[in-house]
Amino acid sequence: MTQLKDLTLKVWRQSGADNPGYFETHKVETVSDEASFLEMLDQLNERLIGEGKEAIVFDHDCREGICGTCSLMINGRAHGPQRATTTCQLHMRTFNSGDEIVIEPWRAAAFPIIKDLMVDRSSFDRIVEAGGFITAPTGGAPDANLILVPKPVADAAMDSAACIGCGACVAACPNGAANLFTGAKIAHLNVLPQGQSERYKRAEAMVMAMDDQFGSCTNHGECSAACPKEISLDVIATMNSDFRKSKSKNRKALSRS
Amino acid sequence: MSATLISKVPAGALPDKWDNYKADARLVNPNNKRKFKIIVVGTGLAGASAAATLAELGYQVDAFTFHDSPRRAHSIAAQGGINAAKNYRGDGDSINRLFIDTIKGGDFRSRESNVHRLAQVSVDIIDQMVAQGVPFAREYGGMLENRSFGGAQVSRTFYARGQTGQQLLLGAYQQLSRQIGLGGVRLFNRTELVDVVVIDGRCSGIVVRDLLTGEITSHAAHAVVIATGGYGNVYFLSTNAMNCNVTAAWRAHRRGAMFANPCFTQIHPTCIPQSDESQSKLTLMSESLRNDGRIWVPKNPDDSRPAEQIPENERDYYLERLYPSYGNLAPRDISSRAAKRLVDKGHGVGPLKNGVNLDFSAAIARLGRRTVEERYGNLFQMYERIAGEDPYSTPMRIYPATHYTMGGLWVDYELGTTVPGLYAAGEANFSDHGANRLGASALMQGLADGYFVLPYTISNYLAPLLNKPVPSTDHPAFAQVETEARQRFKSYLGVQGTRSPDWFHRQLGKIIWDYCGMERTQQGLEKALAELPALYGEFKKDLRVTGTGESVNQTLEKAGRVDDFFQLGMLMCRDALDRQESCGAHFRSEYQTEDGEAMRDDQNFCHVSAYNWTGDPMAAELNKEPLVYETAHLASRSYK
Numbered sequence: 001m002t003q004l005k006d007l008t009l010k011v012w013r014q015s016g017a018d019n020p021g022y023f024e025t026h027k028v029e030t031v032s033d034e035a036s037f038l039e040m041l042d043q044l045n046e047r048l049i050g051e052g053k054e055a056i057v058f059d060h061d062c063r064e065g066i067c068g069t070c071s072l073m074i075n076g077r078a079h080g081p082q083r084a085t086t087t088c089q090l091h092m093r094t095f096n097s098g099d100e101i102v103i104e105p106w107r108a109a110a111f112p113i114i115k116d117l118m119v120d121r122s123s124f125d126r127i128v129e130a131g132g133f134i135t136a137p138t139g140g141a142p143d144a145n146l147i148l149v150p151k152p153v154a155d156a157a158m159d160s161a162a163c164i165g166c167g168a169c170v171a172a173c174p175n176g177a178a179n180l181f182t183g184a185k186i187a188h189l190n191v192l193p194q195g196q197s198e199r200y201k202r203a204e205a206m207v208m209a210m211d212d213q214f215g216s217c218t219n220h221g222e223c224s225a226a227c228p229k230e231i232s233l234d235v236i237a238t239m240n241s242d243f244r245k246s247k248s249k250n251r252k253a254l255s256r257s
Numbered sequence: 258m259s260a261t262l263i264s265k266v267p268a269g270a271l272p273d274k275w276d277n278y279k280a281d282a283r284l285v286n287p288n289n290k291r292k293f294k295i296i297v298v299g300t301g302l303a304g305a306s307a308a309a310t311l312a313e314l315g316y317q318v319d320a321f322t323f324h325d326s327p328r329r330a331h332s333i334a335a336q337g338g339i340n341a342a343k344n345y346r347g348d349g350d351s352i353n354r355l356f357i358d359t360i361k362g363g364d365f366r367s368r369e370s371n372v373h374r375l376a377q378v379s380v381d382i383i384d385q386m387v388a389q390g391v392p393f394a395r396e397y398g399g400m401l402e403n404r405s406f407g408g409a410q411v412s413r414t415f416y417a418r419g420q421t422g423q424q425l426l427l428g429a430y431q432q433l434s435r436q437i438g439l440g441g442v443r444l445f446n447r448t449e450l451v452d453v454v455v456i457d458g459r460c461s462g463i464v465v466r467d468l469l470t471g472e473i474t475s476h477a478a479h480a481v482v483i484a485t486g487g488y489g490n491v492y493f494l495s496t497n498a499m500n501c502n503v504t505a506a507w508r509a510h511r512r513g514a515m516f517a518n519p520c521f522t523q524i525h526p527t528c529i530p531q532s533d534e535s536q537s538k539l540t541l542m543s544e545s546l547r548n549d550g551r552i553w554v555p556k557n558p559d560d561s562r563p564a565e566q567i568p569e570n571e572r573d574y575y576l577e578r579l580y581p582s583y584g585n586l587a588p589r590d591i592s593s594r595a596a597k598r599l600v601d602k603g604h605g606v607g608p609l610k611n612g613v614n615l616d617f618s619a620a621i622a623r624l625g626r627r628t629v630e631e632r633y634g635n636l637f638q639m640y641e642r643i644a645g646e647d648p649y650s651t652p653m654r655i656y657p658a659t660h661y662t663m664g665g666l667w668v669d670y671e672l673g674t675t676v677p678g679l680y681a682a683g684e685a686n687f688s689d690h691g692a693n694r695l696g697a698s699a700l701m702q703g704l705a706d707g708y709f710v711l712p713y714t715i716s717n718y719l720a721p722l723l724n725k726p727v728p729s730t731d732h733p734a735f736a737q738v739e740t741e742a743r744q745r746f747k748s749y750l751g752v753q754g755t756r757s758p759d760w761f762h763r764q765l766g767k768i769i770w771d772y773c774g775m776e777r778t779q780q781g782l783e784k785a786l787a788e789l790p791a792l793y794g795e796f797k798k799d800l801r802v803t804g805t806g807e808s809v810n811q812t813l814e815k816a817g818r819v820d821d822f823f824q825l826g827m828l829m830c831r832d833a834l835d836r837q838e839s840c841g842a843h844f845r846s847e848y849q850t851e852d853g854e855a856m857r858d859d860q861n862f863c864h865v866s867a868y869n870w871t872g873d874p875m876a877a878e879l880n881k882e883p884l885v886y887e888t889a890h891l892a893s894r895s896y897k
Contacts, residue, residue: 001533001608016808021836036643042537042759045812049757054804055812059325062498063538065639066423067329082642114469115809124448125326129438133431134390137834138310138708141381141388145345148399149392158390158417159423162635165328195388 005097009044010179011056012104017112023102030063035121038063038070040092041103048171057116065089065228068164071171072117073104076166086166086228106171110178110213113248123213124181132185134194153191160187162229169223170232175215180223183211183235190242200249203242218236262515262867262882264369271888272352275374277325278670282713283720290315291870293719294727296478297321298450298505301330302422303683303699304484306707312441314712319476320433320442323449323468323500328430331486331498332703335422336543336636337406338414339700340630341379341384350411352376359698360889362408362588363663364841366518366859366865369888370670371688378709379701383415385708389428393417404548406696408588408896414697419543419636422561425700429707445476449814450505451742453481453512453679454734459514460679461728463778464738466746468814471806473742475730478679479722483509484707487662489522491822491829492774493766495659496528496541502818503825506666506685514869515676515880517667517687519825520833523694523842524775525573525660526592529643529653530612539658540643542615543636544696547585549629550653551622552576552592554613558603564614564652575599583896588857590693590842591896593657597775598853600656612654621649657775661699663690663842664832667867667882669766671714671844672706675867678718687865692841746806749816753800758815761796765819765826768792773830777848782834789830790875793823824874835879838862859891 007028014021031040038060045055061069065086067208072087082089084150095101102116111119161184169180186203191193195202217236224233267278270412280281285293292315297308300322308320324330342355355376358798359470360367367880383401387393393415394402403412417424436442445465451473452464462477488503510516527542553572580587587595620631626649630637637648644654666674666681668688674681683703690698772778772785796819804810839848839855840862848856863884868877 007708032533032535034645035535036537039535039537043535046757046759049801049803049812050755052801052803054810057809061324061329061500062331062334064334064540065642066334066420067331067498069324069329084638085642089639091642091645093645118809121325123435125328125434125444125446128431129434133435134388135435136385136388136432137313138306138385138432138712139381141384144383144387145400147387147393150399151395151397154392154395156391158420158424161392161427162420164423165326166560171745188392189390192392194388218557236805 002033004033004092004095005030007031007095008100010100010102013056013116014113016115021113031092033091035092036063036088037074037090037092038088057118060088063088066164068166071106071119071166071168072210073107073171075102078106078172079228084228084230106167108170108176109215110176111167111170123166124165124178126213127178127182127206127209128185130209131198134188134189135198146235147193149193157188157191160184160231160235163231164229166228168226168228170214172222172223173215174220175218177217178210178214179217179236179239180227181208182216182229183239184231186242187238190238200242200246200253203239204246204250207239207243216246258268261675262667262880263669264368264397264882265671267670270841271369271373274370275377276790279713282717283460285720287315289723291317293317294319294478295480295482295715296476297482297484299330299484299486299685300327300433301332301484301486301683302429302703303425303473303707304482305330305426305433306704307482307484307682307711308442309432309436310708310712311434311715318442319445319478321448321450321465323447325446327433327444328427330426331501332426332700333423334417334436334498335700336541337545338404338416338421338697339382339425340344340406340695340697341383341412341415341701342376342413343383345401346412348411350413354411355379355413357889358409359689359695360691361894362695363693364855364894365691365859365863365886365889365891366840366884367689368692368884369886374710375689375705377700378705381709382701382704386425386428389432391417391424391428402767403547405586407544407547407586408695409514419545419633422700425704427609429704430890450485450508451817452738453509454738455512455676456728456732456734458677460676462730462735464735464742466742469809471808471810473739475735475739477728477730478737479719479727480680482680482682482711483666483685484682485685486824487500487665488825489659489662491766491826492659492770493763494531494536494539494770496525496539499538502821504818504821506681507821507825509666509674509676509679511870513676513870514679515667515869516664516828517865517867518664518832519693519829519868520773520836520843521663521841522659523589523661523663524593524657526589526596526657527615527655528658529586529640530607530609530656540639541658541660542640542653542655544589546633546636549624549632550585550615550617551619552585552613552615554599554604554606564606564616565618573604580896587896588695589691590844593775596657607654612656614652615655616652617648661694663687663692663694667865671717672710673714673718680711680715682711684834692843732752746813746817749802749813750799752798752800752802754801756799757801758812758819761792761800762815762819762822764792765823769826769829775832776844776846777833779834782830785830786827786834786875789823789827796823827874828868828877831875832866832868836862836866857893
């Protein structure tokens with residue numbers, strides 16, 4: 001275990017959505033390289049409380065990289081410099097003594113700032129509510145082994161289902177688009193046999209809910225690069241393909257003209 | 258013995274009880290269901306599945322979570338799997354086998370009828386989750402795959418890589434989201450329960466705090482479900498998420514719901530050891546790793562060679578040596594104590610000598626790296642991120658950590674607490690795991706309660722209340738509770754002392770861990786009970802919360818949670834002191850066999866200890882629910 005020394009943090013502070021924000025500079029004299037990035041912030045907050053100042057607000061919970069609550073743009077990169085890693089799993093050993101670290105909230109119109117580094121991501125929930133499910137009311141399911149899912153299909157579904165809904169994809173996107181997030185859920189459910197009945201309805205409804213709230217995709221691919229679960233850009237292709245088909249299939253299925 | 262602990266176990270032979278209950282339960286006509294309002298607090302596996310199912314049935318449901326989204330609940334972090342008595346392997350599993358394993362795993366301190374029902378509905382859970390699109394692991398032919406977990410000799414655990422909790426929670430979340438979209442459920446996110454309201458002996462609603470504005474408001478309903486998880490964070494360091502807390506359950510307890518077996522807390526054997534003093538939480542490495550990993554320490558405590566250079570005959574594979582028939586899959590309490598003893602004797606590995614090896618070299622040699630990667634890839638990656646070491650080339654270092662709490666709100670067969678109309682589900686109740694929970698059984702219980710138990714039992718409660726309106730939030734009881742809550746949060750801000758809530762939480766956690774952790778003694782518990790009130794007094798005099806109560810203030814939120822943890826901590830130590838036996842995870846050093854195994858006292862302690870709030874956490878009133886074993890035979894629990 002070694003100590004990092006003389007870090008300079010530039011942290012975004014903002015008291016509310018309607019108030020102007022600003023960078024606040026804090027010196028961190030020493031921190032263990034075993035500490036996680038958020039533990040470094042915990043220590044800073046303890047110091048601030050000791051000085052009678054208000055602690056920096058940031059979202060976090062499981063600290064195991066699975067709940068998707070933590071966020072932060074660290075030196076301009078969503079979840080910081082390490083590939084396939086959430087901020088809570090990022091450790092100080094990734095940094096060097098003397099570093100200047102700029103910490104900002106997710107930057108996206110669809111994620112308004114609540115306070116300091118905390119943003120509102122409920123726009124993601126609206127997308128799921130629109131169609132990110134398989135309708136299967138409790139109680140009527142057949143025996144689980146009656147629905148055969150070949151291993152490669154289950155694996156592909158799982159690859160997409162690994163999304164933690166953190167919003168890094170949106171924050172990294174120059175357009176603030178949510179195509180990777182939405183595509184991941186569509187690709188998860190639409191490859192499974194259980195998901196076929198609502199396949200095109202789902203694609204259409206989720207894409208509409210996404211377009212209502214987020215920017216448009218122009219294939220930069222920043223989302224996938226920033227994704228802590230390394231969700232592939234392929235999910236966007238799957239989504240686009242099913243969305244396009246939905247325009248004819250849904251019309252037919254619903255007898256719309 | 259108190260007359261208030263009526264367990265409501267239905268008549269009939271054990272396998273018939275649940276069917277008998279359902280046959281006799283009162284129903285609410287589909288057109289009348291919409292006249293009833295139900296509040297569900299917590300949106301993890303138990304809460305989300307209950308809220309979604311109740312809304313599908315037609316009830317009006319209000320769901321509350323302190324997270325920004327229901328998908329964040331800590332059920333999401335469960336890794337290894339979910340048990341079900343499907344017997345898809347044909348390896349001798351059955352509902353009865355799962356029932357017996359769970360009773361025995363809990364060291365004969367759980368209620369037979371509840372556990373049997375859990376085993377019965379376990380099979381429906383898998384059907385339900387598959388129908389919802391949970392991508393469980395599959396065989397090449399398309400059928401479901403299984404693996405083994407501790408305390409079982411069959412393979413009954415279903416899994417989705419190392420992210421089973423995530424996939425199940427997302428399944429329940431999606432089902433809940435569908436209902437939110439359809440208007441069946443109103444979701445209140447970033448809203449925390451701060452109190453429960455009881456009017457004329459019935460639970461009539463809750464008082465909540467909006468975490469964004471600090472506003473305190475009332476919500477009324479015909480019935481309230483508490484599904485807010487366990488209290489492992491009382492130890493400060495645990496595998497729980499940072500925000501997990503006991504407040505909802507504790508506030509319900511203070512309003513009349515008895516709290517059962519608080520000292521039954523589970524220490525999980527496979528977590529990443531603490532690396533330094535500043536650490537904020539511990540990370541679990543799934544028990545499923547013990548299917549293929551072998552646990553060992555160097556025979557020579559002074560051996561400083563890297564693990565891979567220590568020859569086979571100088572390693573002590575102590576679980577395989579001590580428990581040959583279960584080996585590395587011995588239950589959690591037993592594996593944890595074995596690790597602690599060896600580390601205490603100086604055999605620990607790593608820079609702080611505070612861990613044991615979990616070695617995959619044999620599995621990689623036998624199965625190939627690719628198979629191991631497929632089974633545990635994300636866990637290995639997580640380990641690498643945290644510990645900075647590559648587990649494919651050097652063993653993982655692991656050590657026990659607080660993980661799950663078997664104790665919780667006392668509930669009857671219907672999952673009703675001692676307050677009519679107030680229900681508790683999932684980890685928040687005490688019901689199914691006795692003194693020790695088996696791996697992959699928490700997900701099973703959370704979903705069983707939410708999907709397949711509460712929807713039946715709540716209708717039985719509501720049916721006679723037909724056409725009684727939802728209690729009004731104008732009732733003076735709501736105003737009174739709101740005032741108390743406002744006062745409480747104002748008082749945290751008003752102390753203006755010198756120490757943060759986190760500082761107090763660390764001190765509290767250390768006392769609980771040292772004296773009410775893996776091994777407990779009368780002397781230690783008495784010491785804890787002397788130290789805790791003093792520290793709590795200091796908390797009230799010297800707390801410092803900066804900021805205000807009118808916008809997001811995580812320091813203030815924490816202060817309220819730590820306050821409740823203090824009171825719970827006192828009850829835990831009191832309960833541990835009172836239970837003069839060792840059973841499951843509750844290990845009192847005074848009560849052990851010659852070879853160091855837990856020694857139960859069925860003569861005097863074959864009961865559930867349920868405590869009544871008296872206004873003083875040091876003077877709770879103890880009530881006992883005797884446990885009767887008609888089917889499972891009380892036997893000493895051996896895994897040798």
